[in-house]
Every structure is written in C-alpha cells, then in structure tokens.
Amino acid sequence: MLKTACTSLLLAGLVLLCGCQTPSLFTATGPGWRVQQGQALWRPKSGLPEFGGDLVLARDDAGRCLIQFDKTPMAILSAQITTNRWLIKFPQREMSFSGRGAGWTRFAWLYLPAALDGKPLPKNFKFAQKPDGGWRLENSGTGETVEGFLSP
Numbered sequence: 493m494l495k496t497a498c499t500s501l502l503l504a505g506l507v508l509l510c511g512c513q514t515p516s517l518f519t520a521t522g523p524g525w526r527v528q529q530g531q532a533l534w535r536p537k538s539g540l541p542e543f544g545g546d547l548v549l550a551r552d553d554a555g556r557c558l559i560q561f562d563k564t565p566m567a568i569l570s571a572q573i574t575t576n577r578w579l580i581k582f583p584q585r586e587m588s589f590s591g592r593g594a595g596w597t598r599f600a601w602l603y604l605p606a607a608l609d610g611k612p613l614p615k616n617f618k619f620a621q622k623p624d625g626g627w628r629l630e631n632s633g634t635g636e637t638v639e640g641f642l643s644p
Contacts, residue, residue, distance in 0.1 A: 517572040517579050517590075520550050520558040530642035532561060534568070534601075538635020543568060547640055549605070557605045571601045578602050600629050600636045608642075 532547040545563035559571040571580040578595040580602060581588040595602025597614045606612075607619040607629050616633035626641040 517574055517577055518556055518558075520552075520556070524552045524554075525550050526552070528642040528644070530640055532638055532640030534561060534639075535635065535637045542637075547642065549608075549642055551605065559601055559604060561601070569601065571599070573602060573605060597631065598634065598636075600631050600638050604629055604638060 527548065527550045529549075530547045531544065533542045533544050535542045543563060545561050545568055548558075548560040548562075550558040555575040557571075557573040559569075559573075561568045561570075567583045569580060569582050572578065573595065577590070577592055579588065579590040580595075580599050589596065589599070594614075597603075597616065600617070603613055603617055607617070608627065613619060616631050618630045618632060620628050622628065624641075626639065628637065628639040630637045
C-alpha cells in the first residue's frame with residue numbers, strides 16, 4: 493500500500509513538474525548578445541488576417557537566436573534557434589513545436605535570421621529588403637508572411 497502511494501505521488505510530481513511545457517533550448521543572458529527591436533506584421537497563412545506587434549530579435553556569436561513577437565499584453569510567439577535545433581511556442585494556444593536541423597518550413601519565423609543575414613532559404617521562401625529599411629519574408633507555399641523592420 494505504501495509503495496503504491498509513493499509511486500502515485502512520484503508520478504503526480506513528475507506530471508506537475510514536466511507538464512506539457514517544452515523546455516527552452518537556452519537562456520538568452522550574458523555577454524555577447526546583440527538585441528534588435530522593431531515592429532512586424534505576421535500573416536500565418538493565406539486567407540487569415542495579419543497580426544501586428546512588437547518584435548525582438550536577439551543573437552549571439554554561437555549562432556543562437558531568440559525571436560519574440562508580442563502584442564501587448566499578449567505573447568503571440570517565441571522562437572529559439574541554434575545551429576542544429578529549433579523551438580517555436582505559441583503561448584496563447586498552449587502549443588509548441590521543436591526539432592533538429594533546419595527549421596520546419598511551416599514557420600517562416602525560423603528562417604528570419606537567415607534571411608536577414610542573406611543566407612540561402614528553402615525553395616518556397618522569398619525575402620526582400622524594402623527601400624524604407626524594412627523587409628518582407630514570404631512562404632509562397634503556405635501564404636505565410638512576416639513583414640517588418642528592426643533597429644540596427
């Protein structure tokens with residue numbers, strides 16, 4: 493009886509501690525981080541409305557990148573990218589996706605740092621710099637667009 497109670501208590505504790513949360517890939521603190529802030533418009537796929545909000549992009553020399561897109565007072569999404577892993581979270585929907593290697597092409601946000609750096613993008617992606625200093629990233633396969641500007 494005591495063994496069963498202890499086992500149940502241990503499992504309940506693990507569920508509470510682990511929950512459905514996907515842990516972060518890294519903590520964006522310490523020296524060497526470059527932070528840019530700006531505004532963005534995001535259309536998740538064709539036929540849906542655009543969301544406008546504040547954009548923060550933080551990168552370090554190790555190739556890690558943190559993206560946060562918020563519409564005060566809500567966090568719309570956050571993404572973390574390393575040289576070989578990625579994680580994207582949608583707090584309002586309590587959803588997260590993660591993987592190894594290059595990001596899932598369903599989420600243009602995972603390719604924003606590469607696009608801004610002028611690196612090659614997947615087949616359906618198009619990136620354009622605008623004359624006013626802004627930019628636009630589009631996935632022609634899904635109709636997803638991310639358009640905005642960042643401080644230097």
